[in-house]
Amino acid sequence: MESFKFHSGHQRAMYKRRKMTANERKIVFIIGALLVSFILGCISTWFLMTVQNRIKTDFQSGEAWGDRRVPTDYSFTSVSVLCWVMTSPENLFERAIHISQTWGPRCNLTLYVTSEVPDHPFPGRLLTVPVGEGRHSLWNKTRAAFTFIYTHYRDKYDWFVKADDDTFIIVDNLRYFLASKDPMQLEYYGFHLRLPPEMGYAIDFISGGAGYVMGKETLQTLIKVVFDDEKCHANGEIAEAAEDVMMAHCLREVGITIGHTLDSLGKHRFLVFKLTHFIYDNIGTWLPSYLVHNLTTGIDCCSPYLISMHYVRPPEMYFLEYVTQRLRLASLSKDHNYHFIGNEIPI
Ligand SMILES: *[C@@H]1O[C@H](CO)[C@@H](O)[C@H](O)[C@H]1NC(C)=O
Ligand SMILES: *[C@@H]1O[C@H](CO)[C@@H](O)[C@H](O)[C@H]1NC(C)=O
Ligand SMILES: *[C@@H]1O[C@H](CO)[C@@H](O)[C@H](O)[C@H]1NC(C)=O
Numbered sequence: 295m296e297s298f299k300f301h302s303g304h305q306r307a308m309y310k311r312r313k314m315t316a317n318e319r320k321i322v323f324i325i326g327a328l329l330v331s332f333i334l335g336c337i338s339t340w341f342l343m344t345v346q347n348r349i350k351t352d353f354q355s356g357e358a359w360g361d362r363r364v365p366t367d368y369s370f371t372s373v374s375v376l377c378w379v380m381t382s383p384e385n386l387f388e389r390a391i392h393i394s395q396t397w398g399p400r401c402n403l404t405l406y407v408t409s410e411v412p413d414h415p416f417p418g419r420l421l422t423v424p425v426g427e428g429r430h431s432l433w434n435k436t437r438a439a440f441t442f443i444y445t446h447y448r449d450k451y452d453w454f455v456k457a458d459d460d461t462f463i464i465v466d467n468l469r470y471f472l473a474s475k476d477p478m479q480l481e482y483y484g485f486h487l488r489l490p491p492e493m494g495y496a497i498d499f500i501s502g503g504a505g506y507v508m509g510k511e512t513l514q515t516l517i518k519v520v521f522d523d524e525k526c527h528a529n530g531e532i533a534e535a536a537e538d539v540m541m542a543h544c545l546r547e548v549g550i551t552i553g554h555t556l557d558s559l560g561k562h563r564f565l566v567f568k569l570t571h572f573i574y575d576n577i578g579t580w581l582p583s584y585l586v587h588n589l590t591t592g593i594d595c596c597s598p599y600l601i602s603m604h605y606v607r608p609p610e611m612y613f614l615e616y617v618t619q620r621l622r623l624a625s626l627s628k629d630h631n632y633h634f635i636g637n638e639i640p641i
Pocket of ligand 2: 430434
């Protein structure tokens, strides 16, 4: 009652507090409690909404993973891709079969392209094309495969991927990457290389072994020119030497460029060798002179959104399959549940 000390005695008497009855005290207490819980409720709702929005924004913009090109509608899982695997009678049951047991079935349709009908059943969709075998026939095989695919599937899928029978593709990350691209864009995507000057032929191309992908518009443009002997002559030295350089040559003739595939940290998503070669700085002698984009080695070499690896041997395919599809980190699995079965370890 300090503040009253300047008032006259009379006023002081008027302000003197009357003792509250028990009922009045109860009411005051209830009103107070309601007020406090209302205010606390407001504060915690505001706090939760702010935090949730932050997390959502981080996820949608991909900031949390250092990548800015994340689609915001999460629609990447429905991106449609047709994959075809370049193989041969010799490697069909040695290599391609292991793709059919690992990443192959995750494309919307996967065709295994060879030149002969095998004598026992293959557990995947085969496409046999009437071309010779061997390195010098790869370009003819590529042309035949893309022509068949264009004829039968051009309206069914948006994206068309070519891989080798020792390529491993993480289809999920491929879809994620493609979701931010337009299948009508005249570009194609993969590991960007450039023939070094001493080869005497200046051209940028995409590694065939690391896999490359084109949208339906690019496929249509390719098919228009691929048997045109003026623009895309198949008997030249390049055609016999390197199928991927020949592809680049044909596409360049019709104005198709090599699209950007690095992630926002400048790291590669498509790898011309297997991952461990990049981690262990074991990239050989030819690659550095063919590089267009910087490449770092070591554990931070590559994009966390890795799409492909090349020279992957069958056992490694299963290893990658396990690590990319089955392995779960208990701390990261949101749907992780403990199921105690007797004294068993939780699963
Ligand atoms: C392609 O596969 C994805 C993922 O399974 C699916 O969501 C999509 O509907 C498929 N698209 C077509 C055209 O089959
Ligand atoms: C590729 O096909 C063309 C016909 O389009 C043919 O002239 C050529 O000899 C073939 N090349 C090889 C290496 O078989
Ligand atoms: C590549 O890396 C080198 C050394 O780190 C740097 O000097 C150069 O500017 C980089 N080039 C590109 C195109 O980023």
